[in-house]
Amino acid sequence: MIKKVRQHPNQNEQLLFEISSPGKTGYQLPELDVPPVDPSQALGAAHTRAEIEGFPEVSEVDAIRHFTRLSTWNYSIDLGMYPLGSCTMKYNPRINEQVARVEGLAWAHPYQPESLAQGAMEIIAELEGALAEITGMDAVTLQPAAGAHGELTGILLIRAALEAQGNPRQKVIVPDSAHGTNPATVRMAGYETVNVASNEHGMLDPEALAKAVDESVAALMVTNPNTLGVFEERITEVAHILHAKGAMVYMDGANMNALAGISRPGDYGIDVMHLNLHKTFSTPHGGGGPGSGAVAVRRHLEPFLPAPRLRRAGDTWTWDYHRPQSIGRVRAFYGNFGVLVRALAFIMAHGKGIKLATQDALLNANYLRKLIEPHYDIAAQAPSMHECVFSDRRQAARGVHTGSIAKRLIDYGFHPYTVSFPLIVEGAMMIEPTETESKRELDLFADALISIAKEIEENPQIVLDAPHSTRTSRVDEVTAARKPVLRWQP
Amino acid sequence: MIKKVRQHPNQNEQLLFEISSPGKTGYQLPELDVPPVDPSQALGAAHTRAEIEGFPEVSEVDAIRHFTRLSTWNYSIDLGMYPLGSCTMKYNPRINEQVARVEGLAWAHPYQPESLAQGAMEIIAELEGALAEITGMDAVTLQPAAGAHGELTGILLIRAALEAQGNPRQKVIVPDSAHGTNPATVRMAGYETVNVASNEHGMLDPEALAKAVDESVAALMVTNPNTLGVFEERITEVAHILHAKGAMVYMDGANMNALAGISRPGDYGIDVMHLNLHKTFSTPHGGGGPGSGAVAVRRHLEPFLPAPRLRRAGDTWTWDYHRPQSIGRVRAFYGNFGVLVRALAFIMAHGKGIKLATQDALLNANYLRKLIEPHYDIAAQAPSMHECVFSDRRQAARGVHTGSIAKRLIDYGFHPYTVSFPLIVEGAMMIEPTETESKRELDLFADALISIAKEIEENPQIVLDAPHSTRTSRVDEVTAARKPVLRWQP
Amino acid sequence: MRYLPKSDLERRQMLDLIGASRLEDLYAHLPENIRFNGDLNVPPGKSEYEIADYFGARGGENANGFASFLGAGVYHHYRPVLVDAVVSRGEFLTSYTPYQAEISQGTLTSIFEFQTMLCQLTGMEVANASMYDGSTAVPEAAMMAMRVTGRKRVIVARSVHPEYREVLATYTRHQNVEVVEAGFDNESGAIDLRALERIVDKNTAAVIVQSPNFFGGVEDIQPLAALAHANGALLVHAFTEAVSLGVLEPPPDADIVAGELQSFAISPSYGGPFAGVIACKEKYVRQLPGRLVGQTKDASGNRAFCLTLATREQHIRREKATSNICTNQALIALMATVFMTVYGKRGLRELAEQNLAKAHYLGGELKRRFTGPYFNEFVAQASACDTINEALLRRKIIGGLPLARFYPELDGAMLLCCTEMSRRGHMDAVAEEFGA
Amino acid sequence: MRYLPKSDLERRQMLDLIGASRLEDLYAHLPENIRFNGDLNVPPGKSEYEIADYFGARGGENANGFASFLGAGVYHHYRPVLVDAVVSRGEFLTSYTPYQAEISQGTLTSIFEFQTMLCQLTGMEVANASMYDGSTAVPEAAMMAMRVTGRKRVIVARSVHPEYREVLATYTRHQNVEVVEAGFDNESGAIDLRALERIVDKNTAAVIVQSPNFFGGVEDIQPLAALAHANGALLVHAFTEAVSLGVLEPPPDADIVAGELQSFAISPSYGGPFAGVIACKEKYVRQLPGRLVGQTKDASGNRAFCLTLATREQHIRREKATSNICTNQALIALMATVFMTVYGKRGLRELAEQNLAKAHYLGGELKRRFTGPYFNEFVAQASACDTINEALLRRKIIGGLPLARFYPELDGAMLLCCTEMSRRGHMDAVAEEFGA
Numbered sequence A, B: 001m002i003k004k005v006r007q008h009p010n011q012n013e014q015l016l017f018e019i020s021s022p023g024k025t026g027y028q029l030p031e032l033d034v035p036p037v038d039p040s041q042a043l044g045a046a047h048t049r050a051e052i053e054g055f056p057e058v059s060e061v062d063a064i065r066h067f068t069r070l071s072t073w074n075y076s077i078d079l080g081m082y083p084l085g086s087c088t089m090k091y092n093p094r095i096n097e098q099v100a101r102v103e104g105l106a107w108a109h110p111y112q113p114e115s116l117a118q119g120a121m122e123i124i125a126e127l128e129g130a131l132a133e134i135t136g137m138d139a140v141t142l143q144p145a146a147g148a149h150g151e152l153t154g155i156l157l158i159r160a161a162l163e164a165q166g167n168p169r170q171k172v173i174v175p176d177s178a179h180g181t182n183p184a185t186v187r188m189a190g191y192e193t194v195n196v197a198s199n200e201h202g203m204l205d206p207e208a209l210a211k212a213v214d215e216s217v218a219a220l221m222v223t224n225p226n227t228l229g230v231f232e233e234r235i236t237e238v239a240h241i242l243h244a245k246g247a248m249v250y251m252d253g254a255n256m257n258a259l260a261g262i263s264r265p266g267d268y269g270i271d272v273m274h275l276n277l278h279k280t281f282s283t284p285h286g287g288g289g290p291g292s293g294a295v296a297v298r299r300h301l302e303p304f305l306p307a308p309r310l311r312r313a314g315d316t317w318t319w320d321y322h323r324p325q326s327i328g329r330v331r332a333f334y335g336n337f338g339v340l341v342r343a344l345a346f347i348m349a350h351g352k353g354i355k356l357a358t359q360d361a362l363l364n365a366n367y368l369r370k371l372i373e374p375h376y377d378i379a380a381q382a383p384s385m386h387e388c389v390f391s392d393r394r395q396a397a398r399g400v401h402t403g404s405i406a407k408r409l410i411d412y413g414f415h416p417y418t419v420s421f422p423l424i425v426e427g428a429m430m431i432e433p434t435e436t437e438s439k440r441e442l443d444l445f446a447d448a449l450i451s452i453a454k455e456i457e458e459n460p461q462i463v464l465d466a467p468h469s470t471r472t473s474r475v476d477e478v479t480a481a482r483k484p485v486l487r488w489q490p
Numbered sequence C, D: 001m002r003y004l005p006k007s008d009l010e011r012r013q014m015l016d017l018i019g020a021s022r023l024e025d026l027y028a029h030l031p032e033n034i035r036f037n038g039d040l041n042v043p044p045g046k047s048e049y050e051i052a053d054y055f056g057a058r059g060g061e062n063a064n065g066f067a068s069f070l071g072a073g074v075y076h077h078y079r080p081v082l083v084d085a086v087v088s089r090g091e092f093l094t095s096y097t098p099y100q101a102e103i104s105q106g107t108l109t110s111i112f113e114f115q116t117m118l119c120q121l122t123g124m125e126v127a128n129a130s131m132y133d134g135s136t137a138v139p140e141a142a143m144m145a146m147r148v149t150g151r152k153r154v155i156v157a158r159s160v161h162p163e164y165r166e167v168l169a170t171y172t173r174h175q176n177v178e179v180v181e182a183g184f185d186n187e188s189g190a191i192d193l194r195a196l197e198r199i200v201d202k203n204t205a206a207v208i209v210q211s212p213n214f215f216g217g218v219e220d221i222q223p224l225a226a227l228a229h230a231n232g233a234l235l236v237h238a239f240t241e242a243v244s245l246g247v248l249e250p251p252p253d254a255d256i257v258a259g260e261l262q263s264f265a266i267s268p269s270y271g272g273p274f275a276g277v278i279a280c281k282e283k284y285v286r287q288l289p290g291r292l293v294g295q296t297k298d299a300s301g302n303r304a305f306c307l308t309l310a311t312r313e314q315h316i317r318r319e320k321a322t323s324n325i326c327t328n329q330a331l332i333a334l335m336a337t338v339f340m341t342v343y344g345k346r347g348l349r350e351l352a353e354q355n356l357a358k359a360h361y362l363g364g365e366l367k368r369r370f371t372g373p374y375f376n377e378f379v380a381q382a383s384a385c386d387t388i389n390e391a392l393l394r395r396k397i398i399g400g401l402p403l404a405r406f407y408p409e410l411d412g413a414m415l416l417c418c419t420e421m422s423r424r425g426h427m428d429a430v431a432e433e434f435g436a
């Protein structure tokens, strides 16, 4: 039975270009207080455009209604649970939005004099410190704009360090369970990917790994807990194998929500890792971004961090651009500062208590696993950390695959879990509740999945055709890709 | 055909008390920087409560989801047209919300020294001036909190003035088309209501009126344009009749959206009137309030206005409490200041252009009337100003009344019009689009009403059972009133 | 103009359909003397940026960055950020009064929760959906008591907020009502029970007492209620500092409670908009003014809410209504609802205790004028209020309210308020200036 | 803790079901050396009020209330209030990447509109859903050009933002790519076409030119594109000041456009988050990095949108993807979308014209270092940049950017930016200090 939603009228809305009418305006500028300048005279007629053809013309009322209506077509954390494995969709505290808009922060120009930017620099320093403490690493850069960007930064750091030793090497080992950004990053850093298979518990096999590691290997990229939500229990041994061959260990910290306050990668041989501040540290996902991919390193990699670095000079902060061994910039300015503000606000709110948040994340995942496991096959026979991954094996036998189960969840009032990832699980159903879900919401979610399992037994078609309740029914993604229409045309 | 909405899943949510769990918290206070005090010692054990029985215990996440989900059960101006006659539901500019939150304004204490409140006082003075100019009156008080409160203030002003002349008199004349607040106000001011009937055009009949006016009559309360959306064309004559007997004319200015910039009540004999700043001047209705019921008077009533009054003393504003003839306070402090800020911001945005807004309001109403008139009976054969009132006469003949047509509009994606008011129209359908509706939205609205008219011809039951698409179907108001349940109990 | 969603082309098309040639034709039927053909004497329309600028400048002319010890009916409490997050949602901000229940369940449900929480807080059985503010809630409660008792005499404590008493005077002046003031005990600051005994009589409709009273003092309402009831009068409990309800036992013998919720996340905003409320015993509900939300079912049997008992109201009962109130303070009441939700049972208690502790810290440093128990406000005896306040202003502190303004008999007395926002350092500064 | 929606009672119930007795049991399987049993060396959790206070104080330590003439890739434009009203809606703010199209049509539709408006602005046929920022969009565009041409050499104008060039260097260093700088004409400030002719060759994948360039100068891209095309290379048009597109004709011969949209209602925020974008000719779409939204239909035949052409992306193609980008800047791109909607066709033009007029007002007062046409930034020749800027700071004005920092050859030159926010009075003050 569907307990979580009922249907309700939801406003239609056309595209901006369709509601546009020539001469409507949604703006007004103050009167110009200097003489006007003729653009074609100042810039040359050839450089001056006639008009922006097709650009919308709507009023303020049209605009707010347009975007308000559109917004109601979205699911969101504010509406309910987002059980997306690997994505850590947790509550986004509103105070963080407010403090990011404090005038002196939101309107700080990256080139304003350092004497007038001490507050911003202090925030960066505070956050670097807090993240170093949480990861157990020695230094942090906040320049990368997202997780994948952090990965690139991290691998480039390894490359620079190895290069400084005389040989950047050729390969990076990536387990088959890894997120797509890992191999893509490897290539961008000029390396070749070597895939290694996980064992039957979904974990790295140190023995197999040892065989793959030689002097051509620069690093291993390991996600921990891995994408099955399983902690790599032999991580110390793994690090040892790499280090013994002069290679390094990069940890994809996308799953740090399983560890903050209870386990510090810096304590067991990780050389460099990234954090997704838009996951573990609650900065809003915003329909796809922005994020921040802070990179934390052990001391030996610190000289290679992107320039500039913060430096304390007496009573004040200053930017140190003189970093001769630096890999260089990975982004203009100092990173996604506004995201950093939010992440620090989140850390300040929890403080030491971040450990309880992590424990609650584990509690939620294991609670869900317990409720769901009788009805779906768990992917790996190993303890779950902050997420649990199931396989659709049992349901696929009746012709219903993970994708359809996911769509059916929508009718039950939930966003789907992560579908078809990790690749090593057949028909993966990857579920991460995070710590900010209540028992009530979890119970409803388990209830929905169990109810769907029953439907698959009794009436699989209803699952195959889902969703049934949405304003937009199943979307034809195949046609979208086959005949791409990527912009509106009259 | 329903063109404006489709159905979509909409989250259920229980009451706060039902999602509460003992020990959950959504707050944290800073550490106390002074010694704690034992309440029962400081206040006496008898005065100290054990706990607030039943009070909710939820987390911040629970709270934001709760109210976000609830919000999605509402219709709102941001989602679409609100054709509520007499209510002037227009677009609420977002800049007004921002400026009302400017720290120096939002955090101004009413008793802070005048030297530190000049900005707030200046805003009040500006708004008083602008409203006096728009109404053509001589002085304005901003103390009343809403329209009805303004009415009370206005009638008390008349009473005080008459009393100063020696006789407050006994009666106030109220047309049968008047809003319920008018007669209710009359009583609160210690007068008796005398009802007069409107003529067949929905207007006051000066001849009939003249008969009703004698020395016992203190005033006439007239709504202009009246609640049929018709301008009282003989208002000058009407005023004359009252004045000739030493009585005064109170104008209910709820419909000022028809007049701003094109007609000024102060120019044709109105002695006192109120404005609903939450109607004409766009301050948000907020699900029922707050409002502001500014009262504008001609010079002869100025001495009686509520104290305090603003006075210019050299370069600064000061509050003048010495108003010996004042009716006294109608509210603590200086009125709904935050609402005043928004109203002034609205006036500043339009400036002289407010005339065009009024013209557009008239345009929209007359456009709708033209589209709808072939299908529904217009209530009065007179030109419409900013709203048009129909009767369900034709539809009632087929058993469908205004209430059901209104509910059916919901299925078409609209909020209903005002139902069953004014009382003098049989099955009234009172439609006020305001100036902030686009042609597109009006076309869809007319289209919906026309389509419903057709449904009434072909399949009246679908209209009688409406709404069909909402998460909550027709609500049983009768049982609610018969067995009132006015609070949650475990 | 950005708020007008029309192009001239569309205006043209619409005029054509109507059969008019110019916008002016739409009101050409207005008599000549009625039409205003001039140009309003207001400035041209301004851009959003200029508007932001104007109000920013006005805000800058007010106090900014001052610590404040003003209370007196308007309190400086922290506003949880969730409050604006909720009330800024267009679905709440820009919705109308929820007469159409099927598309207003959001507002209706939240009002039902508001009513419930107000009952829990005040110990009453019914609470309405809001009044304009406390100062109008009190006279409305008085008139309610008069309707209930059929009497025309009300007694109001002199320690009720002076501006509330002014509004009461305005409301009652033309109703043939006798309003009698009950003085306070010069020592304790509480209502003078003996004096009260002398004035309560069988014609009395209500005894109105505020607690904590205007001096911050907690009244012992039990004997007052007993006295009122013995005379067949109702006891009206007024309050201005809602946070006090986190720790104070609501008087079980009150018949009507009328108060102001500004303390619940409603910014001082130079005096408004605030949210008043009236709560009462169930048996008086038919005399209660203002909107009420009730629980019922929809046609499918689901729980639903709607406005109810409308026969009390002006739009149904016209001159026989309990009040003329129509528009109330719904959005502001929603702020209070969110506030109560965020703080919850424990939070409101802890908040009240912090207020208590802060006030007693400063109260302990100063010479108090009254001996009675107090919550977060108290009256201090000063040598020269103005001198102290001026010195404090120089230290970016707004001091308390000199009481002589409202109580000539309390010359040299200053009403001071401390909340969870008051920092020890500022309180020490106040003590210093009092000592100086 | 307020962000944790659980009571201890509920934790107990859940642990019971799991069969654990304490929370610690949930990770007891972690090896001892892996568990962190200490207490993190971070302060205890703070209240919302303290957090607001902390960041308020930090903001107070930055510049507040200064007029500013800084540009150089980050511009001070007015942010219409609708922008935050829209992006603050939880449905946008707290939603995930729209992989599940049926419950993400809001985000998808707005991105489709974004893509369309970017095409209209840039004259390109395809635009992606955003890149991290301009500085990463440019190297991604360079790599895209390399994939298209199969070549490993890029030419970048020295007048491209210096920090963008630094990022380009980092991205290309390990890709066996030769990056060659093309100088600017010392008189006009524009790219030196003659010099460029000498370095473009048949191995060149792309010529990257920024216009308006870092000096604010408008480049004549036509001959540059012709030169690139004659050599089989692509012309990449970079921009940092998106408002310029309101008046500047986009180069019709560009192949790829890579830019930064910070000017479109994205606050400077000490350098981010911003929104980059890459647009291109349709034929290069398979090499375009980043997300793309396409139009399609749902099962009922209604128009619908979805993420598409995912075979370019890392989650499908892994090491063969066009880029590793995953999370992008969606919400920030939405800000730009709202901005473009509010200003619209006329507004963006008028805005650009105001910027032009303001810059030319100040430019007319100062000695300009270059002669070429400029939009809202220009280089002024100063005697001593630091002295001028210090004097301006005393007048609450942040002056321009001394260029020697990035261009030793331009010692004594200062880059100044004027926008619609620049007031004449402040510009006169700048002119005064330059004259002094």
Ligand SMILES: Cc1ncc(COP(=O)(O)O)c(C=O)c1O
Residues within 6 Å of the ligand: A086, A087, A146, A147, A148, A149, A179, A181, A182, A223, A227, A252, A254, A255, A276, A291, A292, A293, D325, D326, D327
């Ligand atoms: C395991 C893992 N690694 C890397 C990433 C990439 O992070 P981002 O999307 O922030 O670039 C993600 C998130 O999508 C992830 O789940």
Ligand SMILES: Cc1ncc(COP(=O)(O)O)c(C=O)c1O
Residues within 6 Å of the ligand: B086, B087, B146, B147, B148, B149, B179, B181, B182, B223, B227, B252, B254, B255, B276, B291, B292, B293, C325, C326, C327
């Ligand atoms: C004609 C008329 N008069 C008076 C009022 C009462 O105004 P308010 O609701 O602001 O008290 C209204 C609005 O409801 C109205 O429409």
